[in-house]
Amino acid sequence: MSGEPKRSDARRNRARLVEAAEALFDEVGADAASMNDIARRAGVGPGTLWRHFPDKGAVTAEVVGQSLDGLATLAAELLEGPGTRDFLRQWASALIRHITRYRGLAASYAQAAGNADSPLGARCHAVEEAAAGLVRRAREAGQVRADLTASELIRLVTAVAWVEETTPPPDTAGRLLDLVFEGVRPR
Amino acid sequence: MSGEPKRSDARRNRARLVEAAEALFDEVGADAASMNDIARRAGVGPGTLWRHFPDKGAVTAEVVGQSLDGLATLAAELLEGPGTRDFLRQWASALIRHITRYRGLAASYAQAAGNADSPLGARCHAVEEAAAGLVRRAREAGQVRADLTASELIRLVTAVAWVEETTPPPDTAGRLLDLVFEGVRPR
DNA sequence: ATATTACCGGAGTGGCACTCCGCTAAAAAC
DNA sequence: GTTTTTAGCGGAGTGCCACTCCGGTAATAT
Numbered sequence: 001m002s003g004e005p006k007r008s009d010a011r012r013n014r015a016r017l018v019e020a021a022e023a024l025f026d027e028v029g030a031d032a033a034s035m036n037d038i039a040r041r042a043g044v045g046p047g048t049l050w051r052h053f054p055d056k057g058a059v060t061a062e063v064v065g066q067s068l069d070g071l072a073t074l075a076a077e078l079l080e081g082p083g084t085r086d087f088l089r090q091w092a093s094a095l096i097r098h099i100t101r102y103r104g105l106a107a108s109y110a111q112a113a114g115n116a117d118s119p120l121g122a123r124c125h126a127v128e129e130a131a132a133g134l135v136r137r138a139r140e141a142g143q144v145r146a147d148l149t150a151s152e153l154i155r156l157v158t159a160v161a162w163v164e165e166t167t168p169p170p171d172t173a174g175r176l177l178d179l180v181f182e183g184v185r186p187r
Numbered sequence: 188m189s190g191e192p193k194r195s196d197a198r199r200n201r202a203r204l205v206e207a208a209e210a211l212f213d214e215v216g217a218d219a220a221s222m223n224d225i226a227r228r229a230g231v232g233p234g235t236l237w238r239h240f241p242d243k244g245a246v247t248a249e250v251v252g253q254s255l256d257g258l259a260t261l262a263a264e265l266l267e268g269p270g271t272r273d274f275l276r277q278w279a280s281a282l283i284r285h286i287t288r289y290r291g292l293a294a295s296y297a298q299a300a301g302n303a304d305s306p307l308g309a310r311c312h313a314v315e316e317a318a319a320g321l322v323r324r325a326r327e328a329g330q331v332r333a334d335l336t337a338s339e340l341i342r343l344v345t346a347v348a349w350v351e352e353t354t355p356p357p358d359t360a361g362r363l364l365d366l367v368f369e370g371v372r373p374r
Numbered sequence: 375a376t377a378t379t380a381c382c383g384g385a386g387t388g389g390c391a392c393t394c395c396g397c398t399a400a401a402a403a404c
Numbered sequence: 405g406t407t408t409t410t411a412g413c414g415g416a417g418t419g420c421c422a423c424t425c426c427g428g429t430a431a432t433a434t
Contacts, residue, residue: 152359155354179339179343179367200412231414243391
């Protein structure tokens with residue numbers, strides 16, 4: 001089902017669809033890009049898009065999945081690395097950049113984090129586990145309060161990203177993230 | 188336009204529409220209640236609903252407007268009152284309760300806060316001004332950092348409300364609000 | 375060269391926000 | 405009380421959405 005299609009035209013169409021979705025997400029946002037538009041842009045019929053992806057969430061997962069995996073990788077690198085003073089803050093910034101890459105992702109993530117069997121949900125879970133490692137290390141370094149969980153941190157950071165994508169400029173994500181990080185410092 | 192209609196049946200229908208909208212908001216959320224459903228529930232044609240309210244935002248504004256005004260009033264009362272230690276926190280909790288009253292309001296508010304000429308936007312502006320008074324007083328009392336603005340506080344609290352309405356239980360609004368208030372304390 | 379079938383295009387479905395218009399009944403004029 | 409005016413009504417219609425279904429074709433296996 002999710003494995004690579006057997007026929008060559010099917011493989012080609014799938015690649016075109018992902019490419020078209022990426023382009024549209026970039027132009028109008030992940031929420032405003034309609035399935036019909038994606039199919040038209042890819043030069044295939046709507047039915048073809050729907051056969052390759054069971055719903056719109058699957059398309060989103062395909063487009064942003066790689067970048068999401070990158071977040072888990074970044075967390076692992078920061079964990080193994082020399083440990084800059086603000087490694088947790090760095091990772092949070094990356095999370096915000098990722099979410100605000102395409103408009104409309106914050107809602108998708110918050111929803112995906114709930115039901116873990118969705119295509120995005122599984123990846124969100126992996127990210128959360130990676131974040132847990134970072135939080136543990138930050139705690140041991142005395143940078144965050146002992147009772148802070150990774151889930152709470154992600155919720156707060158995602159919320160900041162939501163504000164950023166919802167409200168008009170000037171951008172306030174940096175400032176709000178500052179305040180959040182003040183709030184999670186040890187007492 | 189916004190004044191009370193002249194004919195008796197028009198006035199009656201308008202009241203029925205607001206009542207129906209309230210009921211549906213309560214049952215399925217402000218985002219999931221469709222205009223057609225509201226009209227059907229009120230026992231009128233869709234055209235009638237659209238003549239009374241120019242768009243869905245106007246219906247939302249009508250339903251939640253009174254409660255929003257209540258927030259401004261509460262802020263004024265807390266300002267004039269004896270000044271409990273956690274008056275700002277009390278008000279923030281009220282804001283969260285208001286937003287989570289019907290599911291789907293957080294997005295409406297964040298959007299309304301942007302364009303001030305929308306029916307909700309004007310009221311949001313009034314709330315923000317009322318909040319500014321509270322923040323000033325909290326600052327004078329040494330409860331919040333000197334550089335915190337009312338706008339920032341509202342953004343953070345609205346974001347927490349968004350998390351609350353977006354993620355499945357268990358509810359985390361209280362805990363996240365705790366962290367936010369740690370973050371805005373003076374340094 | 376033929377048979378198989380994976381895959382395609384696109385029409386169709388029900389629901390959405392929103393518009394338009396012919397008709398009715400409420401109010402005004404007499 | 406009857407007629408005229410018009411505010412307001414119901415509902416059909418529009419173009420969009422996510423999503424489904426199927427007859428036909430072309431890519432592959434034989």
